[in-house]
Amino acid sequence: MTLSPDSCHPLSSDPRQALEQAEILCQRRGARLTELRRRVLEIIWSNPTPLSAYAILDLLRDDGRQGGPPTVYRALDFLLGQGLIHRLASLNVFTGCRQPDSRHNGQFLICRDCGQVDELSNPAVEELLRAEATARQFEVLAQMVEVLGRCPDCRGGETPYAG
């Protein structure tokens, strides 16, 4: 089977398009995508794998910027708030969102070996969890779904799934 370029390493596909969409969304919402915030988003989209806050800080400093950790975390908080990025709690890293126009809880396939991330959006998963919560009178505020494993590339020529 041929892997579509989309399903393999989708993050690095097109930072420019992601930034353009971010501009539009922020403008529409009256949110200020400042130089710093825009640059942080650009850094995140430009890297093939998700980055930690401190990795982003290092790259900002390569630009000549002066800020410290709070500067980065504040920018990340803004981007998270706008749904432009997701945080992967299992790795403490940040990755660009592929459907920033529709608010959602991220679902991710994370490669243990190369760090590549694939974002899913399976409504059935979300619905099942919501149903479980509802049955227990539990009010859902956010969902975290992260699947750790090995991507096709890192599995190499290994036996494909039986099922």
Next chain:
Amino acid sequence: MTLSPDSCHPLSSDPRQALEQAEILCQRRGARLTELRRRVLEIIWSNPTPLSAYAILDLLRDDGRQGGPPTVYRALDFLLGQGLIHRLASLNVFTGCRQPDSRHNGQFLICRDCGQVDELSNPAVEELLRAEATARQFEVLAQMVEVLGRCPDCRGGETPYAG
């Protein structure tokens, strides 16, 4: 997170039973549930809400024990390896497993306000994620599903779900 001591559906229902089962499982597996490991498990089960590694360390020191962070993390690693506890990635805390006899990926409802945790085990969720992964030739090693929200107690008399 606000961890109020008044518990809704406490984890602490029966630490003794959990410890007893842990003993049996470890014996059956030839794994050594040492005094330290047993005590860490007991601490985890005795608390109404999940504990951080450092909170566990503090409680160990109350016992008069001398270890540092590595001591706790090693014990936690053992318990994780035996499937006796889970780690909640979104909060950096550890909670006792209710079905330690069958290996599984945890699914959790976590109350934002009181910290109480409810462990689900919905096979359909696991299967859906597995199917998504398989479709992408992705080998699954672990699944993390954490739903953050508010438990019935913390919602108080608020309107129940419409749906």
Next chain:
DNA sequence: TAACAATTGTTATAAGATAACATTTACTAT
């Protein structure tokens, strides 16, 4: 321009986790 709010910079510190090595404990084989 003055006042005010939002954003960013700066310093310090809290919180979570691990590396490296020393010591102790438990098991094995004489």
Next chain:
DNA sequence: ATAGTAAATGTTATCTTATAACAATTGTTA
């Protein structure tokens, strides 16, 4: 029993992740 060995724990230091508190800057408004 006793020495040898492996496993487990203790100890020190360090690294990573995240936030608190406050100052300086920038943008907006009156």
